[in-house]
Amino acid sequence: MKNFKKAMKMAGICSMAVVMMAGLAGCGGKAGNNVSSGAKNAAKIGFTAALTGGAAAYGKSEEEGVRLAVEEINGKGDFPIDLMVDDTKAVPAEAMNATKKQIQDKASILIGPMTSNEAKAAGPIIQNAKVPSLEISVTAENITDMGDCIFRNSVPESKNIPQTVKKTHQLLGYQKAAIMYAHDNEQHVTAQKYFKKTMEEEGVEVVDVETFGSKDSEFSAQLTNIQTKNPDVIVVCSYYQEGSRILQKMREMGMNQPVLGDNGFVSPELGRMAGSAADNVYVSSMWSAERKDAKVQNFMDAYTKKYGHAPDQFAASAYDGVYMAVDAMKRAGSTTDHKKIRDALARMKDFKGVCGTFSFDDKRDPVVDLILMKMKDGKYSMVDM
Incomplete structure (x- = not known):
């Protein structure tokens, strides 16, 4: 460990100017540009996300969070990072190819893939190569299995x-619910199962379940079916693109019920696209800019200064992901021994990030508190329970 720290310190000192210039240039460049620290023994972080395509809003937020963290760490000069960035377009085959490429390029650790469908496709490649991977916005079940x-x-x-479900049921007191979900996306299929299961456990009657495709643009038939059942609350499991159109159509049809969303609804793009139709939408999130915490406020200030807009959950989670990866490599005393890095990541406990305090359970899923958020006037705010 002592020799490792000394080597990293010397590499950082020798390349300080190069680090800062490369970090700034890489972070200000086009999506997909790599960042080189200029140090011979730099840690190599491979980042994959959908930087173009239908899920690009999530991917670009993650990229911004990753680049800010790398810039900050490289700016300190004591732990140089080379960042490899690949666009997967939210296509499983692209995620597989990008993962293979970054493994071949000797990534110390991988951050990604971004979506559950991609993660399912790339997972066997990652596991076969025995390279540790930290996935940022993947919420479907059995991913870490x-x-x-x-x-x-x-x-x-x-x-x-x-x-x-439990928090909104306590808050709103609904008795009947209807569910809509994208049937061709692993994340949303999983989400609707848990919405239905938990609502039934809470004594809520699920009066209708409707499906749609993630490329659909017309939802009148499903919403008409739901309208006839007159539920107290409506669940929508989808990305924000379809979600915003569903919300607009609902409100147009006079359906003013509160709406519960899954992780796909957490993006601020939902409010920008749906406008006032997104009012009264509830989600759970790890991230809130309203947290009274110095680490959160410092991140908010740095991110807003750099990009000209506030971060969302995806940016914050990706930012934390880089610092988690670096923390694991430092504790492992290596940037090349994948087993030591993996083991250090598994031992992570009470890591303090901008999204909260993290540990990993025995399935390598996070243990962290969630916050109930409500959309109003295009913005999510914490709900006081």
Whole structure:
């Protein structure tokens, strides 16, 4: 460990100017640009996300969070990082190719893939190579069951959804619910199962379940079916693109019930696209800019200064992910021994990030508190329970 720290310190000192210039250049460049620290023995972080395509809003937020963290760490000069960035377009085959490429390029640790469908496809590749992977916004079930090298700092739907249901049921007192979900996305299929299960456990009657495709743009038939059942609350499990159109159509049809969303609804893009139709939407999130915490406020200030807009959950979670990866490599005393890095990540306990205080359970899922959020006037705010 002593020699490792000395080597890293010397590399940082020798490359301080290069680090700062490369970090700034990489972080200000186009999506997909790599960042080189200029140090020979730099840690190599491989980051994959959908930087183009239908899920790009999530991916770009994650990229911004990752680049800010790398810039901050490289700016200190004592732990140089080379960042490899690949666009997966939210396509499983692209995620598999990007993962193979980054493994071949000797990544110390992987951050990604971004979506549950991609994670399912790339998981066997990651596990076979025995390279530790920290997945940022993957919430479908059984992701970490693919192998002991796969971790995530995103809360799985089995832990997220029950909190959303129990808190909103206590708050709103609804008795009848209807559910709509995207049938062709692993995350949303999983989410609707836990919404239905938890609502029934809470004594809520699920009066209708409707499905749609993630590329659909017309939802009148499903909403008409739901309207005839007159539920007290409506659940929508989808990304924000379909979700915003569903919300607009609901309000147009005079359906003013509160709406519960899964992780796909957490993006601020939902409010921007749906406008006032998104009012009265509830989600659970690890992240809130309203937290009275110095680490949160420092991140908010740095992020807003750099990018000109506030971070969302995906940016914050990705930012934490880089610091988690670096923490594991430092405690492992290595940037090249994948087993030591994996083992150090597994031992992580009470890591203080901007999204809260994290530990990993025995399935390598995060143990972290969630916050109930409500959309009003295009913005999410914490709900005082």
